[in-house]
Amino acid sequence: MNENRYTPKTPKLILFVGIIMLVFVLEAYYLSMYKSDSKEMLVKKKNFVALVGLGDLAISTEATYIRHRSLSNVFSIYKDDGSLREYFPSTFTYSHSHIINRLDNE
Amino acid sequence: MNKINFYLIEYAINSILRQKYKSFFITTVLTLLIFLLTSVFFITNSIKSELNSTVDALPQIIVQKIKAGRHYDIDVSSSDAILEITGVVDATARVWGYYYFENAGVNFSVVGIDEFEEQYKKSLSIIVDNAKLDFNDNASMLVGSGVKKTMLKNYYKEYFNFIKPNGELKKIYLKGVFDGDTQLESNDMIVMTKASAREIFDIDESKATDIVVKVSNLDEVVTVASKIKLLFPDARVITKNDLKISYQNIFDYKSGIFLALFIISLFTFFIIIYDKASGLSSEEKREIGILKAIGWRVDDVLKEKFYEGFIISFIAYLFGVILAFLFVYILQAPLLQNIFTGYSQLKTSFELPFIFDTQTLFLVFFLSVPIYISATIIPSWKIATLDADEVVR
Numbered sequence: 001m002n003e004n005r006y007t008p009k010t011p012k013l014i015l016f017v018g019i020i021m022l023v024f025v026l027e028a029y030y031l032s033m034y035k036s037d038s039k040e041m042l043v044k045k046k047n048f049v050a051l052v053g054l055g056d057l058a059i060s061t062e063a064t065y066i067r068h069r070s071l072s073n074v075f076s077i078y079k080d081d082g083s084l085r086e087y088f089p090s091t092f093t094y095s096h097s098h099i100i101n102r103l104d105n106e
Numbered sequence: 107m108n109k110i111n112f113y114l115i116e117y118a119i120n121s122i123l124r125q126k127y128k129s130f131f132i133t134t135v136l137t138l139l140i141f142l143l144t145s146v147f148f149i150t151n152s153i154k155s156e157l158n159s160t161v162d163a164l165p166q167i168i169v170q171k172i173k174a175g176r177h178y179d180i181d182v183s184s185s186d187a188i189l190e191i192t193g194v195v196d197a198t199a200r201v202w203g204y205y206y207f208e209n210a211g212v213n214f215s216v217v218g219i220d221e222f223e224e225q226y227k228k229s230l231s232i233i234v235d236n237a238k239l240d241f242n243d244n245a246s247m248l249v250g251s252g253v254k255k256t257m258l259k260n261y262y263k264e265y266f267n268f269i270k271p272n273g274e275l276k277k278i279y280l281k282g283v284f285d286g287d288t289q290l291e292s293n294d295m296i297v298m299t300k301a302s303a304r305e306i307f308d309i310d311e312s313k314a315t316d317i318v319v320k321v322s323n324l325d326e327v328v329t330v331a332s333k334i335k336l337l338f339p340d341a342r343v344i345t346k347n348d349l350k351i352s353y354q355n356i357f358d359y360k361s362g363i364f365l366a367l368f369i370i371s372l373f374t375f376f377i378i379i380y381d382k383a384s385g386l387s388s389e390e391k392r393e394i395g396i397l398k399a400i401g402w403r404v405d406d407v408l409k410e411k412f413y414e415g416f417i418i419s420f421i422a423y424l425f426g427v428i429l430a431f432l433f434v435y436i437l438q439a440p441l442l443q444n445i446f447t448g449y450s451q452l453k454t455s456f457e458l459p460f461i462f463d464t465q466t467l468f469l470v471f472f473l474s475v476p477i478y479i480s481a482t483i484i485p486s487w488k489i490a491t492l493d494a495d496e497v498v499r
Contacts, residue, residue, distance in 0.1 A: 005374055005455065006116065006209055007112045007113060007115070007116040008116075008351040009116055009119045009120065009123075010112050010115050010116050012181065012221040013115070013119055014333055015422065017150070019238075019497045020421065020424045020425070020428070021376035021424065023428060024424055024427065026430075027428060027431050028431065028462055029460075030236055031436075031460040032460055034426070035435045035459070036459050036461070037137075037156075037159065037459040038120075040287075041287045041288075042159055043232065043250050044161070044232055044233050044287050044288050045156075045159065045160050045287070045288050045290075045291055046159075046163040047163075047229040047232045047233050047282065048160075048229075048285075048288045048291050049164060049291060050163040050164075050229060050297060051219065051229050051230070051297070052202075052216075052217045053164060053165050053318055054164075054202065054215065054217065054295075055157065055161060055164045055349055055353075056157075057125065057153065057156060057157060057290045057291060058215075058250065058252065058289070058290060058292065058293035058294045058295070058452070058454050059153070059290070059293060059446055059447050059454055059456075060220050060446070060447055063184075068459070077196060081338060082261075085269040087291060091297075092386075093366070097164065
């Protein structure tokens with residue numbers, strides 16, 4: 001303790017940050033153990049998607065054009081959306097897809 | 107390589123503690139900013155990975171008929187012509203669509219599958235608890251858990267009455283519910299025989315919703331797609347890659363909006379910090395002046411300020427990320443999930459798969475920590491380069 005005679009708070013800070021980092025690591029470990037997709041779950045999901053052949057997630061279901069991408073074109077996010085949202089790459093907030101012109105064999 | 111000067115760190119800690127309330131306030135605001143952005147990134151990453159994990163199970167090519175710019179029923183006979191293209195292994199006409207259930211104001215996705223296809227038996231046994239869908243029985247269905255809940259709410263326990271386009275009722279018995287593990291995909295799904303689906307949607311035997319095409323060699327998908335396009339000029343041909351792109355677009359759009367908002371708030375935050383620091387109180391100025399007068403060098407002052415900024419922003423970053431993990435994966439993102447789920451009545455549990463995405467963590471780190479540090483160091487550097495007596499006076 002003698003060496004920290006003039007810096008008594010530094011070890012405490014390092015301990016504090018260390019504890020937070022430990023919490024972070026433990027949390028990430030817990031989540032990866034219990035909250036990530038298990039192999040078995042993936043098999044079920046793949047089987048389901050193969051069965052119905054429709055890709056989208058059942059997250060947004062209020063509109064037919066959100067649920068399955070196959071009914072909208074590549075650039076329109078919401079096909080027949082009343083507020084006429086994104087239709088062209090030029091109007092994207094962030095950027096349009098940069099893989100659009102990429103060929104499958106590249 | 108200089109050794110870390112612990113005395114400077116100690117001084118920085120004391121300096122932070124001296125201005126308890128200010129430090130606490132700044133840490134809290136920065137934590138919240140980081141927490142919000144990280145949460146959104148986590149949600150989009152998880153949804154993305156969920157989609158990408160199943161995208162390979164999707165059909166390679168989907169062919170739809172477009173008439174007057176709208177989707178239209180395609181002739182079943184088209185599949186024979188597509189089958190003759192070299193490289194095509196299989197072309198199946200599908201019947202599927204949306205059934206709007208008015209009482210609850212929700213859309214169900216109804217999918218018809220063939221009676222005679224044995225392959226379904228196996229996959230059904232994996233995804234349905236005790237499936238007893240008898241394919242000779244034209245009046246049974248399998249539903250997702252969300253559909254079952256909605257039906258129960260409307261007092262349909264064992265069967266459901268679909269209203270056909272001509273107004274007649276079609277009674278279909280509920281034979282099984284899809285496994286809860288597949289909820290993100292199956293929540294709004296109803297799977298029944300093709301014949302029942304045709305009856306409910308009033309689709310003629312010679313017509314189908316679309317045709318799915320299987321190609322044996324993945325490298326030939328694009329070629330086959332262009333051949334189909336030549337064969338049927340009125341068709342829209344969608345490859346699996348197109349679907350991937352459109353997924354990418356929707357997430358770029360949603361997380362893009364957030365990134366734009368975040369950059370605005372971060373910039374505002376930067377300005378506030380910079381302004382506060384450049385309008386350093388006379389006391390803080392005097393402090394720097396005195397430090398210089400007793401022999402601190404400019405770089406000592408800057409190092410001390412760097413430690414100060416780093417301690418605050420790094421702790422805020424760690425707290426923000428820890429809270430975001432908790433919020434998204436354990437509490438299932440209350441409030442924030444509405445942005446992604448819309449106003450749908452058929453809510454999924456939103457139990458997203460956990461993805462430890464180092465890219466996001468680094469992105470948020472470099473968007474927050476260095477910016478905060480620079481906002482505190484620059485004004486101090488301005489003061490520290492002045493002469494000590496000038497500052498103190």
